[in-house]
Amino acid sequence: MNARDEILSRVRRALDGVEPGYAVPPAPRIAPLADVVGHFAERVADYKAIVERCPADELAARVAAALPEGARVVVPAGLSVDLPGADEDGAGGRVFDAYELDAYDAVVTEARVGIAETGTIVLDHGPGQGRRAISLVPDLHVCIVRADQVVPDVPDAMPLLDPARPHTWISGPSATSDIELDRVEGVHGPRTLHVLLVDP
Numbered sequence: 001m002n003a004r005d006e007i008l009s010r011v012r013r014a015l016d017g018v019e020p021g022y023a024v025p026p027a028p029r030i031a032p033l034a035d036v037v038g039h040f041a042e043r044v045a046d047y048k049a050i051v052e053r054c055p056a057d058e059l060a061a062r063v064a065a066a067l068p069e070g071a072r073v074v075v076p077a078g079l080s081v082d083l084p085g086a087d088e089d090g091a092g093g094r095v096f097d098a099y100e101l102d103a104y105d106a107v108v109t110e111a112r113v114g115i116a117e118t119g120t121i122v123l124d125h126g127p128g129q130g131r132r133a134i135s136l137v138p139d140l141h142v143c144i145v146r147a148d149q150v151v152p153d154v155p156d157a158m159p160l161l162d163p164a165r166p167h168t169w170i171s172g173p174s175a176t177s178d179i180e181l182d183r184v185e186g187v188h189g190p191r192t193l194h195v196l197l198v199d200p
Helices: 003-015 036-046 056-066 132-136 154-160
Strands: 050-055 073-076 087-089 106-110 113-115 120-123 140-146 168-170 175-177 183-185 192-199
Touching: 036 050, 036 113, 036 192, 050 056, 056 140, 056 192, 106 132, 113 154, 120 140, 132 168
Parallel strands: 050 192, 073 087, 073 106, 106 140, 140 192
Antiparallel strands: 113 120, 120 168, 175 183
């Protein structure tokens, strides 16, 4: 008998006579939020992200204002905002590798869903969101989240996401801490997250 079989044998003996049917308790739910979008904005700001609410007719101007002057910008195919001078990843079948993306100062993407309770933005890398690499390599990520994409909590977001697609869950700028709890930003992704929350 190998170690695996021995362990499974012990588990079976321990469970002998135990009746199946343990009910998994439902996931705890937060109390309904009076202002889901406002709560989302507060939680995202708690993560040291820049959060700016704007009307839809000002979106293009706000995106342009969020980008540093003279910045090299990469955008995904299908972005709903026209950014003159930006390079499109995937245009003509060409995708930028990590070294090429590292030369860009900023990326502008859209989101699939925003989660109010956790202040999380989820990208499922569909049109307007691009590949995971473009949202992780440039130092500034400007992300467009529309108010109607914001849901109260994680269980509300899950049915909106396609499990066959890759997902990137973003809660603030990239940050990590060493053993002495010294916070360092920008190690695993963008140092700055600028969220444009678009009201209808």
